[in-house]
Amino acid sequence: MRHFSGDFNGVRLLMEDELDLIAGGDGEDGDELPVLPEVIVVAHADHTSYYMPNHFNWGGGPGPVHNYNPEPSDAASIRVDVMINRPLTAVEQQALNDLTTSIQNTTDAIGAIPDTARVTLSNGKTVTGAELKEIWALTDFVINEAGFKYANGTDRGEANYANGNPVVSFNISTLTGYNQAEGGMNFLPLHELGHMTGAGRAEHESFSAGTSSYEQSERLANDIAWAIAAYSGEQILAAPNGGGYSPNHPLFTK
Numbered sequence: 001m002r003h004f005s006g007d008f009n010g011v012r013l014l015m016e017d018e019l020d021l022i023a024g025g026d027g028e029d030g031d032e033l034p035v036l037p038e039v040i041v042v043a044h045a046d047h048t049s050y051y052m053p054n055h056f057n058w059g060g061g062p063g064p065v066h067n068y069n070p071e072p073s074d075a076a077s078i079r080v081d082v083m084i085n086r087p088l089t090a091v092e093q094q095a096l097n098d099l100t101t102s103i104q105n106t107t108d109a110i111g112a113i114p115d116t117a118r119v120t121l122s123n124g125k126t127v128t129g130a131e132l133k134e135i136w137a138l139t140d141f142v143i144n145e146a147g148f149k150y151a152n153g154t155d156r157g158e159a160n161y162a163n164g165n166p167v168v169s170f171n172i173s174t175l176t177g178y179n180q181a182e183g184g185m186n187f188l189p190l191h192e193l194g195h196m197t198g199a200g201r202a203e204h205e206s207f208s209a210g211t212s213s214y215e216q217s218e219r220l221a222n223d224i225a226w227a228i229a230a231y232s233g234e235q236i237l238a239a240p241n242g243g244g245y246s247p248n249h250p251l252f253t254k
């Protein structure tokens with residue numbers, strides 16, 4: 001495992017052994033979609049970025065990106081900014097590597113869902129494949145030091161829709177915690193994506209207005225995560241905290 005607490009600006013491609021780590025190794029599963037090992041690390045003076053080009057052509061761009069340096073446009077790449085200016089522990093670095101794999105899995109899972117496929121949630125709202133792609137293409141991540149406090153009052157993380165240019169934040173302690181649970185890291189981005197859909201935002205507004213509970217808002221995000229994972233066969237948490245899943249497990253239909 002390499003650590004570099006960069007006080008330089010530079011881009012490098014990951015070495016072969018790191019590629020195996022980040023891509024999950026050779027022949028780990030039988031997915032028909034390729035999991036591309038393009039995770040580019042950029043060291044800045046005060047933080048480290050990882051970015052992963054989107055190999056789908058969403059949003060009418062010129063097509064999958066083949067030139068990764070400099071970083072492609074926001075819509076063609078997902079970035080993780082790690083705002084921690086110290087060497088990560090081996091457990092933290094593993095959790096971060098697993099997050100990048102989970103992000104690539106999410107990109108593939110969403111890419112497999114047709115634009116017109118839809119799932120209808122417990123609040124009567126629907127989510128389409130097209131909506132997921134639109135949100136996910138512009139989503140980026142920020143990882144903060146343990147103890148960092150968010151506007152939602154937690155020191156775990158937040159999903160900020162930010163008028164359609166979403167930023168999902170997690171504390172490093174949240175990543176290492178979820179990484180201990182079977183399917184936890186695959187669940188994490190899918191759950192936050194669920195919160196950022198129109199259906200998820202509506203349920204959160206109901207919760208804020210006092211007409212829906214915290215558990216209902218969490219369950220709806222969990223249900224969206226389940227529907228995406230079920231479509232692609234991805235394994236996620238069997239029993240997430242804070243509301244679990246709806247027993248009927250709503251699914252995408254064409």
Ligand SMILES: [Zn+2]
Pocket residue numbers: 191195218221
């Ligand atoms: Zn949540």
